[in-house]
Amino acid sequence: MTPKVDPDLCIGCGLCSEICPEVFEMGDDGLAHVIDAGGCEAAGCCEEAAESCPTSAISLD
Numbered sequence: 001m002t003p004k005v006d007p008d009l010c011i012g013c014g015l016c017s018e019i020c021p022e023v024f025e026m027g028d029d030g031l032a033h034v035i036d037a038g039g040c041e042a043a044g045c046c047e048e049a050a051e052s053c054p055t056s057a058i059s060l061d
């Protein structure tokens with residue numbers, strides 16, 4: 001499972017980084033970024049972050 005944030009969809013609400021700070025972090029550009037692409041399994045919060053994203057910007061392929 002590889003988390004990705006679509007920068008065209010992200011509105012910078014910060015929810016994913018609150019729910020799953022091990023994997024998502026807000027960048028200086030105001031958008032969410034994946035800081036640990038291999039960290040979803042250990043973190044266990046990527047699905048919740050993706051489901052909570054208001055614009056469905058997070059994919060977990």
Ligand code: SF4
Pocket residue numbers: 005009010011012013014015016017031032052053054055056057058
């Ligand atoms: S939850 Fe979605 S819209 Fe909000 S910062 Fe994360 S990726 Fe962007």
